[in-house]
Amino acid sequence: MRFPTLVLSLICMVFTAGAASAERRVAFVVGNGTYKHVAALPNPSIDAKAMAGALRNVGFEVVEGSNLTRDKMTEKLLDFGKKAQGADVAVFFYAGHGIAVGGTNYLLPIDADIKSEMDVKLGAAINIDLTLDQTMSDAKVKLVLLDACRDNPFAAKIKSNAPSTRSVSVQTGLAEMKSGEGTLIAFATGPGQTALDGKEGGNSPFTRALLANLTQPGVELQQAMTKVRAQVQEETNKGQLPWGNTNLTGAVYLNGAPAPAAPGTAPAVAAAAPGSDVELEFWRSIKDSSKPEELNAYVAQYPNGQFKSLALARIASLESKPDNATRNLSTGIDPATFKDEANQVTEDQIGLDKGQRRDIQRRLNGLGFDTKMSGTFDAPTRAVITRWQAARGYPKSGYLNRLQHKALLTEIVAAPPTASSDEERPKRRATSGGGQQQAQPQPQPQPQRQYQSNPDPAGAGRFIGGVVGGMLR
Secondary structure: OHHHHHHHHHHHHHHHHHHHHHOOEEEEEEEOOOOOOOOOOOOHHHHHHHHHHHHHHOOOEEEEEEOOOHHHHHHHHHHHHHHHOOOOEEEEEEEOOEEEEOOEEEEOOOOOOOOOHHHHHHHHOEEHHHHHHHHHOOOOEEEEEEEOOOOOOOHHHHHHOOOOOOOOOEEOOOOOOOOOOOEEEEEOOOOOOOOEOOOOOOOOHHHHHHHHHOOOOOOEHHHHHHHHHHHHHHHOOOOOOOEEEEOOOOOOEOOOOOOOOOOOOOOOOOOOOOOHHHHHHHHHHHOOOOOHHHHHHHHHHOOOOOOHHHHHHHHHHHHHOOOHHHHOOOOOOOHHHHOOOOOHHHHHHHOOOHHHHHHHHHHHHHOOOOOOOOOOOOHHHHHHHHHHHHHHOOOOOOOOOHHHHHHHHHHOOOOOOOOOOOOHHHHHHHOOOOOOOOOOOOOOOOOEOOOOOOOOOOOOOOHHHHHHHHHHO
16 A cells, blocks of 8 residues: 555656746845945955856845846846746846935945935936836745945945035945835844955855855755854854844745655644744844944844844943943043034044055054055045944944044054054965053954845836836936
């Protein structure tokens, strides 16, 4: 009697395989790095290629592109929108520059040349909310992955060209986005924060964690994203915590659900309540954090979570007074350093010449904030200054004032940087035991990838009119 049972099992397997193969999976994967008007990003195209390969391996039809102009990005989005209509699962992955203006997120094609807010709204950048709505709204499950939370390279121009009668909101990183039904949105870091780009020629920490966890066999999507958060936080020494917003209504598996128990075997012991283990792991990873945005990420992910009251209490405590550990990082620092804002005017008042700017860059390198010692405060240097300010608890702007400048000089006075040329520094880095002596035993952060972005899914029949119309509104 075992033969009929075997035949029946084989028939079930055939039907199961047929159902799996019938599931329509479509992905849009693009990495932009070779920008024409701002500093290039070395890794987005590498990130996109790796992600496209991973998704193809688990059955996705991938619309892929690297270093696309606005016209080419529009072509790819049109193609993706058509393919995503009625799809069972649609994935949108973007790596590269993104910006947030007025609370709205935009992706930047490589030919973007933005001088004002009007340039953004007239189509030089691609509105993420509108794009997702027009390409993915008909898909049953929508997964949006944005490795684009870098500093806005056009922020200074947009602000300087704003009408004198009103202010323009140009923020660091990307703005928060809400997910619709059946949608999971994941950012490389929290709203208003910037993410790391990783070593040149490799993957960013966020993409590397996605590749390691997203398509693991039998791993549910939200559990995979929890592992992604934990991996990025560990790799960056708690310097970066991916953030997300989800409104999924069921379990989602990108590489097959766990196999059911064989007939006649005892059922597995029931796990804890759905999501409890995931929530506990998330809470453990951020419960001792001194960053309110990380605790806010927990509250956003688990609005009814068992640790919500503890998270809110800690947030209130952190926001009421600066971290004493941060204040004590250097002795003799004026308390006003922690509240006085810095901008282009305050930095100009210091009167830094090129040699002094190069000295600041050397000192930042000595503290583990990697930047080129060019003597010019370009966008990458501004991003590094912002990271240094964030790590010390100073107001983040990317510019210095007299107090912050004095604090920086005091901080590493015990280990003054040695004079060296830019050409010598890479060689010294490659030599084991070489390099400058660091005044602080801090791990060296990876270079920042500068960019930002944001999502929200949708369909394609109305894509052309919707996108063009939205850009011209």
